[in-house]
Amino acid sequence: MARLAALTGNNAAAEAIRQIKPDVFAAYPITPQTEMAEEVAQYVADGILETEYIPVESEHSSMSACIGASLAGVRAMTATASCGLAYMWELLPIAASMRTSIVMAVVNRAFNAPLNIHCSHDDSMGARDAGWIQLYSENAQEMYDNLIQAVKIAEDEKIRLPVMVCMDGFIISHAVERLLLLADEEVKNFLGEFKSAHPLLEVNNPVTLGACALPDYYTEHKKQHSEALRHSLGKIMEVADEYARLSGRSYSLFESYQLADAEYGIVILNSAAGVTRTVVDKLRKEGIKAGLLKIRVYRPFPATQIVQALKNLKAIAVLERTDSFGGVGSPVFTDISAAFMEAPTKERPLMINYIYGLGGRDVGLEDIEKVYASLQVINQRGKIEKSFAYLQARE
Amino acid sequence: MRKLQGWKDIPTGTAIVKAGSSVEYLTGGWRDARPEHDKGKCTNCLLCWVYCPEGAITVKDDQVTGINYDYCKGCGICATECPPKVKAITMVEEPKLM
Amino acid sequence: MALNLKEIAKKEELFMPGHRLCAGCGTAVLMRQVMLAVEGPVVVSMATSCPFVSAATYPYSAWKVPWIHSAFENSPATISGVEAAYKALRKKGSINQEIKFISMAGDGGTYDIGFQALSGALERGHRFLHICYNNEAYMNTGIQRSGATPLGAHTTTSPAGKLIPGKREFRKDLTAIIAAHDIPYVAQTTPFHWRDLMTKVQKALAVDGPSFINVLTSCHRGWRSDMKDAMQILKLAVDTCYWPLYEVVNGKYKLNYKLRNKLPVIEWIRPQGRFAHLLKEENQPIVAQIQQKIDENWEKLLAKCALD
Numbered sequence: 071m072a073r074l075a076a077l078t079g080n081n082a083a084a085e086a087i088r089q090i091k092p093d094v095f096a097a098y099p100i101t102p103q104t105e106m107a108e109e110v111a112q113y114v115a116d117g118i119l120e121t122e123y124i125p126v127e128s129e130h131s132s133m134s135a136c137i138g139a140s141l142a143g144v145r146a147m148t149a150t151a152s153c154g155l156a157y158m159w160e161l162l163p164i165a166a167s168m169r170t171s172i173v174m175a176v177v178n179r180a181f182n183a184p185l186n187i188h189c190s191h192d193d194s195m196g197a198r199d200a201g202w203i204q205l206y207s208e209n210a211q212e213m214y215d216n217l218i219q220a221v222k223i224a225e226d227e228k229i230r231l232p233v234m235v236c237m238d239g240f241i242i243s244h245a246v247e248r249l250l251l252l253a254d255e256e257v258k259n260f261l262g263e264f265k266s267a268h269p270l271l272e273v274n275n276p277v278t279l280g281a282c283a284l285p286d287y288y289t290e291h292k293k294q295h296s297e298a299l300r301h302s303l304g305k306i307m308e309v310a311d312e313y314a315r316l317s318g319r320s321y322s323l324f325e326s327y328q329l330a331d332a333e334y335g336i337v338i339l340n341s342a343a344g345v346t347r348t349v350v351d352k353l354r355k356e357g358i359k360a361g362l363l364k365i366r367v368y369r370p371f372p373a374t375q376i377v378q379a380l381k382n383l384k385a386i387a388v389l390e391r392t393d394s395f396g397g398v399g400s401p402v403f404t405d406i407s408a409a410f411m412e413a414p415t416k417e418r419p420l421m422i423n424y425i426y427g428l429g430g431r432d433v434g435l436e437d438i439e440k441v442y443a444s445l446q447v448i449n450q451r452g453k454i455e456k457s458f459a460y461l462q463a464r465e
Numbered sequence: 466m467r468k469l470q471g472w473k474d475i476p477t478g479t480a481i482v483k484a485g486s487s488v489e490y491l492t493g494g495w496r497d498a499r500p501e502h503d504k505g506k507c508t509n510c511l512l513c514w515v516y517c518p519e520g521a522i523t524v525k526d527d528q529v530t531g532i533n534y535d536y537c538k539g540c541g542i543c544a545t546e547c548p549p550k551v552k553a554i555t556m557v558e559e560p561k562l563m
Numbered sequence: 564m565a566l567n568l569k570e571i572a573k574k575e576e577l578f579m580p581g582h583r584l585c586a587g588c589g590t591a592v593l594m595r596q597v598m599l600a601v602e603g604p605v606v607v608s609m610a611t612s613c614p615f616v617s618a619a620t621y622p623y624s625a626w627k628v629p630w631i632h633s634a635f636e637n638s639p640a641t642i643s644g645v646e647a648a649y650k651a652l653r654k655k656g657s658i659n660q661e662i663k664f665i666s667m668a669g670d671g672g673t674y675d676i677g678f679q680a681l682s683g684a685l686e687r688g689h690r691f692l693h694i695c696y697n698n699e700a701y702m703n704t705g706i707q708r709s710g711a712t713p714l715g716a717h718t719t720t721s722p723a724g725k726l727i728p729g730k731r732e733f734r735k736d737l738t739a740i741i742a743a744h745d746i747p748y749v750a751q752t753t754p755f756h757w758r759d760l761m762t763k764v765q766k767a768l769a770v771d772g773p774s775f776i777n778v779l780t781s782c783h784r785g786w787r788s789d790m791k792d793a794m795q796i797l798k799l800a801v802d803t804c805y806w807p808l809y810e811v812v813n814g815k816y817k818l819n820y821k822l823r824n825k826l827p828v829i830e831w832i833r834p835q836g837r838f839a840h841l842l843k844e845e846n847q848p849i850v851a852q853i854q855q856k857i858d859e860n861w862e863k864l865l866a867k868c869a870l871d
Contacts, residue, residue, distance in 0.1 A: 093651035094644060120654070122647035127683030131640035134680065137633045138608065138644025141478075144651050146644065164633050169478030230477055267477040270629045271649055273604035273662055278481035278624035280632035287621045290472040291479050297472070470622075479621055487581030487618065487625040495586055511568040515757045516794050518591030519580045524572045536580035540587030541791030556791075 072317070073251045079242035082210035082249060083149065083175045083235075084109035086217040088119050089257035090173075093144035096124035096135035100154040101187045102239040103177040107149060133158035133165060133172075140170035140232075141279050143269030145221065148172065151239060152179035155193040159200075165232045166201030167295050168280055171224040171264060172232040175217060178340065178391070179239040180429045188430020189239040191339065191391040195401045201295055203233040203302060204369040206339045211249040213237040215319055216366075218257055222309045225264045229302045231295075238341040240430060252317060260316055299370050306367055323372040325364040326379055328354060332361025334445040335386040335419070337402060339365050342389065342426070342433045349438040360442050365402065373409035380406070383419040385445040389461070391427045399423035399458050420448050426461040437461060492519065496539030498556045500532055506553035513543035513554060529553075566758050571599050575627070582618035582625040587790030589781035589797065590614050590669075590696045593754040597665070597694060598628070600761035601768065605663045606649075608642040610672030611635035613703045613782075614696065636676040639684035639693055642666040646689045663768045664691035670711035671701045673777075674737050678710075685744045685773045692767040692774045698782035699734070706785040710735045713805075714856070715849045716837045718785070723840040728849060733856060741775045742811045748774035750810035752819075755797035759808050759819055766810070779806045787836020796834060803831040804861040809868065816867040825861075828854045 077085065084106050087095065095114075097107040113119035122139075126132045132148045139146035150158065155176060165172055180190035194204060205220055207213040213235065220233035237243060252260075268277040283291050303323065310321040325343070328350050329335060336346050343364040353360040363379055363386075380386055390400035398404050403423035410418050424441060427433045441461065448454055476482050502522075507529050514522040514529065521537040523530045532543075544554040577598035584591040594614055606629045609615050615632050618625035633641050642664050652658040666684075668677050673695035681693055700718045701707040708721040714733045717723040721730035742749045747770040752760045760778065767774035779800055783790045800806040803826045808819040829850060832838040841850050 093655075094647045096644060096647070122651045124643055124647050125687065126640065126643070127679060127686070130637060131643070131680050131683055134633060134637035134640035135644030135647065138631065138641040138646075139648040140644075141631060142606075142645040142648035144648040146648070160634055161637070167478065168633065268480040268482060270606060270631055270645060271652065271658060271662065273606070273629055273660070276484040276627060276629045278484070278619050278626050278630045279478070281479055281481050281619035281621045281624060282616050283479055283621040286469060287475070290470065290475055291621075293472040294475060294477070475621075481619065481622055481624040483622070484624065485579040485627040487579050487623040490581040490583070490623050492581060492583065509569075511572055514572055515568055515596065516592055516754070518584060518586070518588050518595070518793075519582075520576050520578070520595055521580060527569045527572070533580070538586030540793065542587055542592075542793050545791045546794055 073253070074248065075251050076246050076248050077210055078105070078244050078246050079210040079213050079237045080105035080177070080244065081109065082214040083217060085251060086214045087147060088113050089252065089254050090145070090147065090218060090221050090261065091119065091258070092121050092147040094122045094124065094136065094139035094146045095148065096126050096132040096139070096146070097148050098126050098129045098132050098150070098154060100129070100151050102179055102243045103149050103151040103154070103175070106175060129154040129158040130161065133161035136172045137161060137165050137168060137170055140172050141168060141266060142271045143266040145264045146172050147174065149175035149177070151177040152181060152193045155197060156181065159197070162197055162200035162202065167291065169230040169267065169295070170232050171230055171266065173217065173220045173224050174232065174234050176234050176236045177239045177243045178236050186429035187239070189241050189391065190428050194234055194236045195392045197234065198369055198401055201231070201299060202369060203231055203299065205233060205235045206366055206368055207235065207237040207242070208341055208343045208364065209242055210247040213242065214249060214251065215313065215317065215321065218252070218260065219309050219313050219321070221261050223302065223306055226305050227265070229298055229305055230267055231298055231302065236340065241341045256316060260313070303367065303370055303372055321366060323367045323375055324379070325366065327362040327364070329361035329363055329379055331359055333359040333384040333449070334442050335361045335363055335380060335383045336438065336441060337363045337365065337386060337388045337406065339368065339402070345433055345435060346438050349435055349442065353442055358442065368402070371405050371409070373405070373412065376406060377409050377413040377415060380419060381415045381417040384449045385420040387422050387424055387441045387445055389424050389426050389441065393425050400425060420454050421457065422448065422454055423458045424461040425459070431462055491535045492538055493534045493536055496537060496559055498539045498541065498558050499534065500537065500539070500541065500543050500554045501557050502529060502532055503553045506551055508551050510548065512546045512548070516542050516546045518542065566761050571761070574599055577601065577627040578618070579625045579627060581623065583620070584613060584617040585784060587783055587793045588613070589698065589754060589793045592794070593696055593760065593778050593780050596754050596757055596760050597764050600764035601663065602765065603663065604660060605665055606645055608632070608638045608645065608666045610638040610668035610677055612669040612672060616703065635672055637680045638666040638668045638672060638677060639691070640680040642691045643684045643687065643689045646691055666691055666693045668693070668695060669703070670695060670697040670699060670709045673697070674710035674735060682744065685741065685746050685775070688772055690772055692764070692776065695737070695777045696780050697777055698780050698785060700785050702782045702785045711737065714853055715841050717840065718837070728840055728846050738777045745814065746773045746775065747771065747813055748810070751777045751779070751806060752808055753779045753797040753801060753806065755794040756801065756808055763810060785837065787839070788834050792834065799826065799831045799834070802826045803828045804857050805831050807861065807864055809864060816864070818864070818868045828857055
């Protein structure tokens with residue numbers, strides 16, 4: 071039976087963790103993730119959650135401990151943000167290429183400097199090539215739902231890859247929302263038991279994990295990892311379908327909102343999808359065919375599906391909460407551009423990249439309206455003068 | 466030439482599932498001097514055995530039975546550590562390769 | 564019961580030949596000895612280092628026990644996770660046997676880059692033994708200085724030059740730093756002292772909590788010493804009191820050998836090319852400085868051991 075609750079994003083994530091029941095939870099507190107680390111510790115202290123909580127001395131060690139635990143053969147989880155994610159960076163490709171099934175909640179926060187504790191997507195976007203699956207969540211409900219699905223995805227025997235589940239720092243992590251929760255038993259049955267490929271703790275069947283591979287084998291190991299990640303999209307959808315049957319909440323690789331007949335589209339991730347949807351509704355009333363594509367699964371990148379969804383639009387803006395400094399555009403923009411290059415279709419919308427909401431800068435209706443207006447101008451002119459711009463920077 | 470596995474055949478995540486498989490990799494070719502063991506002089510104190518970096522001193526029924534030249538790298542620790550009054554191991558130069 | 568080589572030789576080797584450590588590698592000797600000392604199931608976590616790259620290169624592994632490596636500075640953190648997983652599975656009843664945990668790292672992975680992870684894991688009280696194979700420099704990357712490198716030693720990043728005579732700082736006393744963590748078992752040893760080493764491994768694995776053994780081990784490539792003397796040189800380290808054999812059991816210090824004749828430190832310095840420049844007349848004050856430090860530390864250690 072579903073339960074209705076009023077929780078912050080962090081509360082919702084902690085609740086998901088409680089229901090997922092990781093055997094090992096290793097975390098180091100960092101704003102804006104801290105509440106999550108605290109709540110899980112309290113659950114353990116109160117006997118509500120039976121988990122080995124490792125209060126590590128750093129994020130480098132939280133990820134290291136999770137690698138050890140996952141490969142030992144148990145369910146391992148952690149949570150972090152920003153500098154914490156950066157500090158464990160070295161271990162991210164290791165966790166992935168060693169094929170752990172770690173699930174990590176990431177509360178998106180800006181990178182320093184200047185120090186800022188609010189939301190940017192610098193952290194998880196920077197980690198996009200670490201070989202993890204990445205899911206993005208618009209609100210607390212999605213964070214909760216994604217975390218539960220992530221465990222099933224990560225532990226699937228054909229995938230065996232770690233999953234990062236992201237939500238926006240403060241905007242979501244600290245805002246109270248109304249959401250529906252599953253019953254403990256439902257989560258337990260949905261997830262089943264974790265079986266690792268080569269459990270380290272099977273002492274009668276000793277394995278060597280994390281050996282080095284010289285040039286004669288390194289390529290094959292990376293190819294194996296790459297294939298597993300690329301082929302996980304199908305399974306991610308299967309899990310989403312199964313979850314929809316359980317929860318009544320449907321998830322896809324991305325959400326298309328008013329996109330089918332849209333002329334002008336915005337591509338966005340996480341919380342700012344909400345304000346964008348409101349603007350879409352407003353513009354639709356005015357007769358402007360606006361639409362929205364909100365990415366949920368960013369790694370692996372659903373290139374074909376996104377091209378299919380966007381190819382008939384006249385102009386699109388990819389809004390990103392991070393700057394790929396000195397690049398052609400920010401990560402999602404360059405991925406979509408590459409996807410169109412690769413696609414057989416000749417139809418291609420005009421496309422522009424806006425950087426917005428850095429360090430928690432509020433994104434309002436007027437910001438999004440400005441974007442849709444610019445798309446109409448671009449369409450009238452039939453060309454783009456500057457494909458990359460900061461949306462909110464004061465001159 | 467050993468046959469190299471393709472990406473579909475290697476165990477998930479670089480796991481080596483065959484414990485102790487290093488024995489398939491022979492290191493005897495590294496040697497430029499070989500220890501020769503004199504059974505007659507040997508008191509079977511096993512110091513050579515416990516100090517061998519390769520585990521190349523073979524022991525059976527408390528006796529040193531010889532040296533496994535498949536792995537012995539010729540470091541000479543065994544000859545050095547053999548007690549001065551025993552000196553049952555002598556290092557002999559391997560023939561030079563052309 | 565005192566360990567007996569004939570009995571030990573009947574045990575199964577768990578660190579197998581075919582590894583690619585250098586001929587005459589002191590660390591290889593200690594790996595064998597550690598694994599021969601172990602009783603019952605054990606899981607090993609290892610830091611990036613010579614014995615990592617040399618003994619676990621796909622598809623070859625010298626390890627006959629479950630073994631894991633994930634990075635350089637995190638072996639104790641990795642074993643924390645494995646040990647926590649074990650505790651979880653014991654509670655669930657999925658595992659019913661006792662398993663021991665060993666983390667291993669060189670002096671880089673222990674004294675320097677790995678120090679934080681080690682200190683944290685010790686403080687958290689995980690039940691594991693950390694063994695430092697300490698050859699006093701980063702040998703795997705080609706002999707660079709570490710926090711364990713002694714005063715005056717030449718390494719590639721503390722070279723002896725026209726102006727500077729090798730490393731300018733004393734090594735840090737890591738064993739004492741670990742003892743300050745107030746864990747049940749801390750010790751120093753060398754593989755030359757095989758009985759001491761194996762006994763310490765067994766004692767360490769028997770305690771209910773974290774333990775640590777700092778093993779001085781020779782690297783003739785880095786020390787510029789004779790490969791056949793890889794064990795003899797460790798004997799000199801102990802006989803000069805450069806590396807005393809002692810243990811700290813629940814805070815109590817104990818010296819593990821009787822020193823018959825304390826040799827001057829020059830006996831330890833002379834056979835090693837890394838100290839060659841210290842033999843020059845102008846560098847005698849450095850030798851004197853080293854001797855003075857050794858004497859002071861030895862007196863301090865004796866005082867600590869006599870307190871009981």
